[in-house]
Amino acid sequence: MLENESGALSRVSGLFSARGFNIESLTVAATNDPTLSRMTIVSVGDDNIIEQIVKQLEKLIDVVKVVDLTATEHVERELLLVKIDVNPKTQADIDRQIDQFSGKIVDVSEDTYLVEVAGQSKKINEFLDSLDESRVLEVSRTGVTGVCQRREG
């Protein structure tokens, strides 16, 4: 959680690049309290690196609270928008796959689908893997957002 102020995002992303931590994904938006933003960052590293990331983030003046979600019971979700080339021959297969992954067709054109799939990153990866690669025209993923399951997060 951080102050919803201009510059707060670049302080966080700047910290990652300055200290050589990597960012797999980053999502940020205002919360129900409009003065606060929630940022979910996915990073990879051993315990020491994660500990340093948490401590360095806590040092940023704009940061109100840092939680390592993977150390708690939590829910994480990601949204995928994918544009798929569709023709009468492949349509049935694709419809079935979308159904299987609880996806939604949000736009249809003459020869394309725009499909939305939400869920854990693993599920989104599996859905993308299940598609014929040559038919995937465009992929847009939001990156992971998450919350802790306890009342006090």
Add this chain to the structure above:
Amino acid sequence: MKLNGAQILVDCLKSEGVKHIFGYPGGAVLHIYDALDVCTVIDHILVRHEQGAVHAADGYARTSGKCGVALVTSGPGLTNAVTGIATAFTDSIPMVVVSGQVPSPVIGSDAFQEVDAVGITRSCVKHNFLVKNADDIAEIVKKAFYIATTGRPGPVLIDITKDATIAEIEYEGYPQTIKMRSYQPEVQVDAEQIKKAIAIIEKAKKPIIYSGGGSVIGNASKALTTLTHNTGFPITQTLMGLGAFPATDKQSLGMLGMHGTYESNMAMHDSDCIIAVGARFDDRITGNLEKFCPYAKIIHIDIDPSTIGKVVGVDVSIIGQVNDVLQALIQSLDTKKLENIDLWWKQIDDWRSVDSMAYRTKQGVIKPQTVIEALYEVTKGEAIVTSDVGQHQMWAAQYYPFDKPRRWINSGGLGTMGFGLPAAMGAKLADPDRDVACVTGDGSIQMMLQELSTMLQYHTPVKIININNGYLGMVRQWQEFFYDKRYSMSYMDALPDFVKLAESYGHIGIKVEKESDIKPALIEAFKQKDRTVFIDISTDPTENVFPMIPSGAGHHEMLLAGRDEMASTNDSGLNLV
């Protein structure tokens, strides 16, 4: 009361108790300078280069313990200040830098003298603010001083747009208090951690206290001295920590690290219990991490949780103001329960007898170490000594034993050449009655020479001791040791006549070429209470800083002058820099 933003800013600074501002005017800050002109309680020091302003504010802060303040204009004013800001950041110095910014409607249009100040400084400030409304100035100034001076101190930048300084608003006065939900620097010392630390200390047979800059910045000198005396433990101090514990006390082993004493580094290596006080295990201290303190349990005391475990894993960490933590340790420690460490002291005395600070004198050549020893003698160890960066910095740290904190002012973390002279000016303003010496070299001094002019204007008499060996000495030393004596760009042909140069700036210049002239020159210089004196001393161009831990080596693999004429390292060492 209706005031414009600039007047509000000046009132805020006044309310913060600011007495000195170091700065340089320009278009974006003209309103602020206009407001300063009628302010009688703040002295503004007009430097000759913005980097000098920030270093001077830094030297002022390090000497006085107060927050340094600098004021620069937008664009190049700000970029010139960045080196000074980064210097203060690395050494955790409390400072507020105010920079002008182009009017808010033209931000982002590549306007004249526009740079993204908050973007450029983001990674070298504790925090920064862009102020676009006069209404926000008072609260942000309050926050800036609060952030800069509390917790682990550091520089805070306030970038103010010109229109915010012009706008007139109803000013309700400077806020008395400030609360920030995202910044709570007050820390209670955890009694459990104190207990754990004491359990380790009580079992220690080879303990050592390793104290750093935090003991100086955190005003913990007294508590550190009490703890050291109560325990009877040996103590070693970092380059940044010198003076927190008296160097002439028999429990002091001197500095540790790359150019530390043999006894300090050997004791660190063999120790079974290290009490790290306000120190951050910098690479110049640890040497090769794989060989660092293999037998020790480590207790780490620091205000900043992120320093814990950053470089070296520790056994017990105690977060808090260094002074509070030391007080808690003093209170809780029953010295009767401590192990007898006579054997440890005997071992340390053996290491001491190696006399690692010994150096060979040579007929007809001035050794730089001799100069520093003479400086110590002439000033009776009571001067404030600032330094630039390089060999002379190490010699000053090694041969001028500091018995009090805030007397040794140097750019330890960033290693900024050019720091010494403006820092000396700041130090003199902070402590006008004390002698201030700037130990510098022919390379460093030329990076901030122009401040000689400022020093004349504001009557800040300091004594400049130029260790002139005609080389970028530390670079030359490394090239001699590690690059097969290929002296690439470390020789300075065409040095100026420093005596004439000093004289042309209105100061006194003295040239010293004979060893017997050193002391008379220093005595004469310090007699000139109200004059800046530049003493240019020709020293042995080939002298090296010893002892030395070459990079890649461990504490127990030190090189000593006399025993090891030549250092060597391997590729992995060179990679460590």
